[in-house]
Amino acid sequence: MLPEVRQWLTRRTSRTEQWLVDRMVERKGRRRISVVLPARDEAATIGRIVTVVREALVERTGLVDEVLVVDSCSRDATAAIAAAAGAAVVGQDAVLADLPPARGKGEALWKGLAASTGDLVAAIDADLRDVEPAFVTGLLGPLLADPDVAFVKGFYHRPLIGDGTVDVDGGGRVSELVARPLLNLAWPRLAGFVQPLAGEFAARRELLEAIPFATGYGVELAMLVDVLDHVGLDAMAQVDLGVRIHRHHDLAALGRMSAQIQLAAAARMAREGALTCVPATSLVQFRRPSEPGPGGLDREVVETDVAVEERPPLREVLAASRPVA
Numbered sequence: 001m002l003p004e005v006r007q008w009l010t011r012r013t014s015r016t017e018q019w020l021v022d023r024m025v026e027r028k029g030r031r032r033i034s035v036v037l038p039a040r041d042e043a044a045t046i047g048r049i050v051t052v053v054r055e056a057l058v059e060r061t062g063l064v065d066e067v068l069v070v071d072s073c074s075r076d077a078t079a080a081i082a083a084a085a086g087a088a089v090v091g092q093d094a095v096l097a098d099l100p101p102a103r104g105k106g107e108a109l110w111k112g113l114a115a116s117t118g119d120l121v122a123a124i125d126a127d128l129r130d131v132e133p134a135f136v137t138g139l140l141g142p143l144l145a146d147p148d149v150a151f152v153k154g155f156y157h158r159p160l161i162g163d164g165t166v167d168v169d170g171g172g173r174v175s176e177l178v179a180r181p182l183l184n185l186a187w188p189r190l191a192g193f194v195q196p197l198a199g200e201f202a203a204r205r206e207l208l209e210a211i212p213f214a215t216g217y218g219v220e221l222a223m224l225v226d227v228l229d230h231v232g233l234d235a236m237a238q239v240d241l242g243v244r245i246h247r248h249h250d251l252a253a254l255g256r257m258s259a260q261i262q263l264a265a266a267a268r269m270a271r272e273g274a275l276t277c278v279p280a281t282s283l284v285q286f287r288r289p290s291e292p293g294p295g296g297l298d299r300e301v302v303e304t305d306v307a308v309e310e311r312p313p314l315r316e317v318l319a320a321s322r323p324v325a
């Protein structure tokens with residue numbers, strides 16, 4: 001580990017218990033705080049998350065001003081359940097509707113940034129079980145306490161939960177097998193982030209509006225690299241949020257997620273002059289067929305286009321669409 005990263009780890013890592021809501025409300029002053037939840041087909045979990053954040057942090061303490069769910073083209077009742085639980089809900093394609101739509105988690109986050117009003121914006125995933133208010137307060141604490149901090153990332157233990165089995169630190173497979181090796185390879189100054197793909201982060205609006213967003217699952221890795229580029233490591237912090245339990249994807253879906261993360265990384269390596277080839281966006285996977293294929297091949301070929309678009313910094317889009325006085 002680079003000495004700079006070792007020092008950062010001590011200086012900029014905290015635990016959510018350190019951040020007390022009453023003190024945070026005092027420090028907040030007149031600023032607005034938004035919590036944004038990107039959500040695709042999260043009917044099973046979204047209602048509880050919205051309720052917990054709204055009751056504890058909007059109604060009881062006033063720390064949070066806005067809970068915004070971005071419905072990412074859900075096919076289930078996510079939007080209705082979120083609204084019934086008290087969230088503001090926007091459809092991903094209805095925000096900045098003049099732009100051609102894109103798909104994916106990064107697009108939902110970018111549209112959530114555009115549709116929200118907070119000076120500080122926190123994001124949490126909508127597939128989490130057992131979310132407590134401390135998930136949000138931990139992310140906001142360092143931003144409110146220190147004007148030099150512009151970006152905070154969550155971390156936690158990640159159990160892998162199977163049918164009747166729990167591997168206490170077996171989760172985060174894409175993080176361990178793809179994101180961490182990639183970051184250590186190309187951006188070793190980011191090697192101190194315990195959970196580089198955590199969907200739980202908070203930042204100052206001006207920073208989020210100044211960076212591009214990868215539209216798919218590459219968004220978190222891209223954001224770490226771009227935030228480092230914009231504000232430097234000392235303006236970044238991480239906070240221990242305890243344990244995170246979420247829905248697991250199957251291996252093939254994790255393969256497609258990994259491919260999108262690699263593409264977002266490749267775009268940044270190319271930007272930095274560290275990659276000269278044009279990355280292919282087609283991912284070939286193999287799955288067990290229902291019947292043997294031609295030539296006795298016991299595999300079916302599945303080809304997916306995993307290309308991710310990049311949204312430009314939001315402030316450029318807003319500046320272009322603002323009427324000239």
Ligand SMILES: O=c1ccn([C@@H]2O[C@H](COP(=O)(O)OP(=O)(O)O[C@H]3O[C@H](CO)[C@@H](O)[C@H](O)[C@H]3O)[C@@H](O)[C@H]2O)c(=O)[nH]1
Binds near residue numbers: 041103198
């Ligand atoms: O098209 C999409 C896909 C996902 N989501 C939401 O994004 C969040 C995270 O998606 P999920 O599929 O549950 O990702 P994870 O399996 O949890 O993947 C981890 O790794 C991803 C890749 O870095 C990160 O985006 C995630 O935040 C991180 O938790 C959830 O609220 C989803 O509903 C969308 O809004 N739109």
Ligand SMILES: O=C(O)[C@H](O)COP(=O)(O)O
Binds near residue numbers: 170174175176249
């Ligand atoms: O963040 C990750 O690494 C992926 O979402 C996979 O997580 P899981 O191994 O906990 O399913």
